[in-house]
Amino acid sequence: MKRTKCNIKNKKNKRTIFIILTKLILFIAVVSIAFIISINQRVKISSNVTFNQENDQKETSEKASEKVSEKGVDQFEGISVINDNRGVPVLCYHSINSDPLKKNSITMSKEKFREQLKIIKDSGYITLTMAELNDYLFKDKSMPEKSVVISFDDGYRDNYNNAFPILKEFNMNATIFVISSYLNRDSYLTAEEIKEMSDYGIDIESHTVSHVKLSTLSYKDQLKELKNSKDTIENITGKPVISIAYPEGKFNKDTKKATLEAGYSMGFTIERGYADRNDNPAQLNRICVDYTYKPNNIINVLKNLKK
Template sequence: MVGISRRQGCLIILGLIFLLVLSSSVVSTTAVVAGRNSNRAGNVSLADVPILNYHKIDTLHHSLSIPPQEFEEQIAYLSQNGFTTISPDQLMSYLNHSKALPEKPILITFDDGYLDNYTNAYPILKKYGFTATIFLVTNLVGHDERFMTWDQVREMQKAGFAFGSHTVSHAALTKISREQAMEELIDSRKEMEQQLGVKARYFAYPTGAYNLQVEEMVKQAGYKAAFTIRYGQAGTESDPYALERIPIFKGQQTFRSFFIRLNAAPLLERFGLIRN
């Protein structure tokens, strides 16, 4: 693991906050903002839950591709620092009904359902006793060699992994008709229920694109919550159909970026620099 002492970590986070304070662009996000999230400055919950967002665990030269060795470095850090993975059901029971969570809960998510989630990420997560939630593009499962098969999905499900919908075809729901969007939402949910034998309760927005109308469609399609790519932690003031996550990208210093994004979120929320 990359050697970062507690003092170095604090300096990194403080330096990041200083730079963000100087920049007026901090409050913007990479997703479409629905407009219902309240300003949490001075009212942040210390019990907010970090939700990590990954895509691919492989050696491709792409910002969404985290090399397996670096992914294990991150998972090892979480294990060594007392984090416990939770499921979306646990998260929503906590947010809606205040049901207890482990002392340091974390939800690990993957979007799209790439084959490397099974071949590379799955063994690493099992090694450390962790689970994850994977949002599937159902038309690609078992039909595209770059993606998992339903047998692989079912194997991971038996091991405690959870699965949600990422639509039928990875369509950006804000760019298609209401009828098409409802088909993407409902048909993917039905396919998952047929293949996995359980109701698909959770959804992640393809490309991160959503608005209030799309949120309402997700709710009408029968989902209990939906996940965005907006940076932040999920808390009691979060919109359940616009839950924040911490996207993890590849970089020249991937672990340092991971460390900062994971540990800076509570401080940035406290200072009102995100979720505005």
């Protein structure tokens, strides 16, 4: 009897110990799992911090390299470059309108414009500044194997409202040829807007004072249009104006001479073709594109167009 009692007691003890052990194991398991989860989260947080720090550092070094490139040191480091005379497509746009139904040869919806820039970006093309184009064409400098220039004529206000945000989104360079006497008029860019875009890195260049067809003017009057517009824009942006796009692409012998005399390095027509090293600096080709261009048309323009 005593023995049986003892057995029962022993059994009870064993059961108690078993329960305590089980609880202990469960407790350890729960604590361990909680510990592992917290460690994981810490690793995630710290890796995010590292990622952000790396990004910050990348941004800082990108800014630094931009500054270096302004000083003329290799701005295309890490990009495949060429130094032959294959030329550069200089695309020509005009108005980038927010109304997708407005269709004419100089107006493109911002959706269409974004689609065209996206295919340029996705295909690995680098957008050159005017100074980089000038360096490649006339100073024997290399340029990225896939290079393109984005330009706009006339200086419509929608270039600021609609095109500028898309250029920023894709981190692209571009040039706007503005008509200096049209600044601050309805539908045209204001001085503040061109200053802001210039400070950001968009090139603001000349499209004359009054959008007159230069070939209809005397040499003296052409020179006036060229010099005065250059001065006005330089006074606003504080940067040198090095190129001009001739209104309606019209020019003559005098225009080319006056362009160089007025202090420009480059003069653009709208004759279709690539700008290359054999060109007269005051007679550079461009390629005007419009809303009818689908992504594959844009790629063809960038890859296949011969003079």
